[in-house]
Amino acid sequence: MPKLLLYLLFTLFPLISFSQIKITGQILDTNNNPIEFATVTLLSLENEIVKGELSNETGNFIVELNTGGHYQIQISYLQNILFEKEIVVTENMDCGMIKVENYILLDGIEITAYNQPKIVKEIGKYVVSNIASSPLSKNRTTFDFLGTIPFVNNNPDGNSITIKNRKEAKILINGREVGDKGIALNILKSTPAEDIKKIEIITSPSSKYSAATQNGIVNVVIKKNNEGLKGAVSSGVSQSYYNSQNANANLTYSKNNWFVSTGIGVNNYRFKSKQNSIYKDYINQQQTHIEFDNNLKNKTITPFVNIHYDLTSKQSIGVQFNSSFRNNSTTNTSQNEYTSLANNSVDSLNQSTIKSRNPNFKNLFLNANYSLKTDTIGSNFELNLYRFAQDNNTRITNVFQWNNGSQSILQQPDVDMEFYNVVADYTQNFQNEDVLKFGINYSNGQTNNRFFHGNYDGVEYVSDTLRSNDFKYNDNTFAAYLMYQKLLGDNWEMELGLRWENYEGEGLYENTSVEQKNNYLFPAVSVLFYANDNNEFSLDYRSSFIRPSYSNFNPNSYYTSANSYKRNNPNLLPILSHSVVFNYSFLKHYSLDIEYDYAKNTFNEFDIVRPNGLIETITDNYGKGYELYFGFTYNKHFFNNRWNLTASLFYTYDKSDGIYNGIDLGFDNTEWGLGLKNFVYLNKTKDAILNLSYGYGSANRSILGEMNAIHSLTFELSKTYKNFNFTLGAYDLLRPTLELREERIEYSFYKRQEYFKTAYFRVSYFFGNRNVKSISNKQGKMSNRVE
Template identity: 25%
Template sequence: MRMLIILSFIFISGNFISQIRLNGQIFDENDKSIELAEVLLMTKDSVAITSTLTNESGSFTIKNKDTGQYILRVKYFKNTLLNLNITLNGNTDLGKIKVKGNNFLIDKVVLEGKKKLIERKVDRLVFNVENSVSAAGGDALDALMVTPGIRIQNDQISIIGKSGLSVMVNDRLMQLSGDDLINYLRSVPVSDIKNIEVITTPPAKYSAEGNSGIINISLKKAKNNSWNSTFNTSYRQGFYGMGSIGGLFNYQKNKLALSTSINYLNGAYFSEENASIFYPENTWNNRNRYKNYQDNLNLRVSMDYDISKRWTTGFQYIGNLSNPNVSERLNTDILGFNGQRTNLYTTGLNRRDNDLTSLNWHSKIDLDTLGRKLNIDFDYFNYKASNNRDYYTKTTGSFINGIEDGEVFVNNSSLQKINNYSIQFDIQHPLKWMKLNYGSRLSFSTTNNNITLNRISENKTELDDFRYKEDVQAVYVSGNKSFAEGIWDVQLGIRAENTQTNGTSGSLNETTKNNYLKFFPTAYVKYKPNKKHTYSLNYSRRIYRPAFGQLNPFRWYSNDFAYSTGNPSLMPVFVDNLEFNYSYKENLQTTLYYSYDSNNSSRVVYFDENTYNQISIPLNYFDDYSIGVKQLYIFQKLKWLESTNQMDVYYFHSNSRIYPITPRSSEGIGAVVSTYNNFSLNKEKTIQIGLNFQYFFPRKSGDLVENKGMALMGLSSKFLFLKNKLLVALSVNNLLKSFDYNTESYRNNIYNQYNGYFDSQYVRLSLRYQFGSDRPKDQMRNVGNKEERQRIN
């Protein structure tokens, strides 16, 4: 790390070392200067080193570090006007250069066009949200729900057929997970999103965190010398109602760019979770109902300032205050084979108070005119989560030894505090024969958990404290090379991450330490023989570290017979991804993929047939691989219809490490089909409707669970008024009212069934009004310590 910092300062100092200057003036045949001509300095192999544009007088200046033989190329839009072989031995003035042609005056250029809804690039799929009717008027979570290949289940975002992934905003990782990530995504309106990138094999530049890839949310940008503002509000009616209101303000003038955003969400949504557990002597039927209150305030402020033409610096603040309280009603019926029946009725109230603060300082420095750049980010992240849960359980009609009739009063409370500091250096270093990119990152995280279990009816109290420390040092290097005028493109990279962890449990009086160094290679090859056909082959290795809350060993009770606990010995998951992609005219895209998960983890529910305890604990308990094919077809032959259709079919195989607690192995075929259709009802396309449908075929998953089939259908409409400044959107989600999950499995040779529903059937009405000199931009800074924030749970 020290060496990298020294090298960074050497590069900065290099700005003051004298460079060779190449000057000239470009004129047409009529001796008129040509403005905005592109002048490129290229190697003898036609690799561009640097370029510039001519000014009003046709003059240009190019700086170069090395002497030697070069090609000077002059272009005007798509036309090459001149190729000139030159020798640089020192400062050179080419004087007046005449090129052929005499019509280089452009009075006005108007470019109009609409991006495709879906685009395929070498290492990612791009979903242009601004063209989607289904997502119009919603938030970032709604946009992800209609993004092809993405699945949101139990507040977990994943790629279909794979496990969880990481979320970025503007190429910077967000360090949130679970409810906090979902709440944050609900605070970002769709009107502020340009596109969503699904990156299944991320380059070495990105953190290796995220076992199946990264989702990158790109926010819109504003033009220079403009201000703009957006007001947005929406109301969603499901079982309960939920409303939001917010606004954006952006200002850009000369050297200063300022952006602010505030959004407030309030309301509630209904959820239910049902389980049937078939013990040898009796059956437990659990029916749980929840009212999930939402009270969320999100504030973002960012400012950037151009200190000079080569140096831009700025800061970003993100604050999130939320009180996602939960009211519970849990009913358990225990049925004996001789007609006996015991009932456990539980009511509970979770009072939660979450406070999130994120600060980022960043600098971007152009080290020279050859394209070398240094990016520095320093991030601070603080998160406090207080959870105070009271529950009351009444037991009647007991016929089982160890379960007595009576009443139980319990208070279960916790306080979690997370601090993270990180600093990151990224250097772009183009060479004559390749584009080089390298950098490093240091991250320091501490987590303190204090939990209390107070059995009021028994006058018993249990206390626990769990402290966790994690430090990560990472370095990476990658290189990109184009061949044969861009027909071939190759990129290779490697990232090394050294991790030290220390977890201490007060109640167990145990300390768990880990120290490991891992390497994460990446490789990309793209072949594009013409405009119609594109082929690419990609490989990457990833890591998925456990969420901080999954490491705490203290018990969190639902009732006296069901509790969840963490595992301080939980290890990260390692994943290898390999993809082959073929694209024809961007309308037909085929992907073949292979993914192998080593030491994979998930929660396992232990069922004790003697005590009837149901214990949920995260374990590294299986290895799995999947092989699949994705087929994407975009129909755009009718002006009034845009249809995106996708099919994903995969085979998976999983081996358990904890047999016979789970089955020894599992394998099967899974498939998902989806269609997203946008209809324009007038020529101006100010009235549009959308119809979406997804079907998940019955399938098995890597965690040795059977998943039943599920169909999702949605309708949407969008209306634009007042010269497109006012948008009114109406949508209906999950028309068929499908479960959000519906599974069955065996644990300890005990058969169990689970299903859940999270108020996903709803109607939403949204309004958005834009005013100012340009379309809105959110100067959202993607912070460098995202991966730690994503694991706070």
């Protein structure tokens, strides 16, 4: 059977006709004047250039092809896209007159252009294109540009990207994994936005993707045009409680069959947090008051390289190597005050210092890939091989000082992880635009966690055999998927998918075995309906899961203060969830989302006060819950497109039921919030931009406790001068102190965490072969039809 499958994938291709096929047309402006020297490019569905020609003095063009197929025709001038449309070519084709309503002013010459990003809704996702022509992309990084998309939020501290109401999204580059989150973010911060062909905001990932991508995917597709050598360098400094510095560099070379991209990020980050916590144990009539002062130092170097080579017009290979090297250092000082609730008197006082050092933390990621086009309408086979390795050896020294003495312990988790993954995908496109996709996936993970717990005897740290262990975990995952996408008439589109995942994991420690075996089917259904240009509906159903992280599996405990500790849990089950999302987009500026989510085996990290008075932080499955979400988004340009406004409003109701060790953890929660993103062009050339973003979230309830309302305000001023960009900004300007409260029959707690405002300044320089030097844009509309 495998031999037969390979034979079908690699040898059964359509016959090729070598007769010339001509595509003709004429490019005109709105006054029916011809446009000369416009570039007419035919691209494959994989975004690779097939053929290109220039229009003549009458605006006419002729593009000759050897074979028919499914292509995208693109008309541009000085890198500004005038027109894009997918076409199916089976014989000579006359596109007729292509009219464009926009124009830009360049050295006194008016030409047409479309200078705003195009956002198109597709099955389960939004596709953002025409990025390079937007003023918001000029001399800015891809990470910065993502924050300008209406339903995407890039955290101003640079540590995460979210989609709508979801948590952190998964980041792919050219449809592939790139390693851990830090590596992916560094690539986005190093890559110029003008180098991006398109961005896919996948709100409802299809069956092709892992069932653990319930928070959505951001897939960034980089251009592979023949533009020679170019690059960018940037350097920034931020001031919060401490001063931090960072620098990024990117270099790309694209010529003929080669595309090479490489870069590096360097970060010297310091962070301070202060927390005040009061725990009350009503059973033992004891109160513990803990004051934490935490200081973090993090030095990171993140190099990456991506090499792509076209073997033929149908076959390509690639390799990428990404890595991250960190030197982490944390010092946490705390004071524990113990008070009797009976007589309100202080029983004892303890001061502790916990120093955590990890000077050699590293992540290494390698990907090798092969791609084969199996016909001329976009069908293809892809094979990806992945390897990821992590070395994390942390030395945690705890010194506890009591009124009558002191104690010193050493906690040292030495963790080595190695993962291998093989992914094979096949896509079959049909002439009627239906699409069939199927694939298989196998992954293997090996984790070796050597945890040392030692007590200091005056000379050295002596291992505590009851707390030290050597934990080894090995798992295997098999997955397969099948999905079919079909057009149902001119206005309807539907996608059906099914994914199967089989997981087997085993952990060994001290002659004890911990096993997890599960076998799941994850169905998915998506429907998209185009009523007309002003009304669009979509409905998506998806089932998914969240697996526990490998750090949870070693059944050890480590102290966070004199009477508080954190305990891992090797018996955690994955969260299984089902979601239904309805979206209605109307009048081109409005979007309404209604989402229902149900989950069982829910787990999270939470605090409890044990009957012995110790404070335990534990991650465990505690029950089930559901959530109902309403979201409304408005996006529009004002004042001749000088002001881009995105306003969003949401309301959430969620309910959770669960019990842990006889403690009822259930809760009901209602929450609402709003967000405003403003991008204002401060001059006619649109090279000075003001960004003001405000967010509000009401008080809410979760497994963590009751949290106060949160405000946020981000200010950013950006100015482009020639090939330079200067950015000055600040965030957390209105953010209050975070407060968490919990009141139960057995215990209660109150936590207060202080935030510090942050200001930053960044300089970027872009160099190399850049086709567009200085363009003054005037916005209008573009015709989406070929007349």
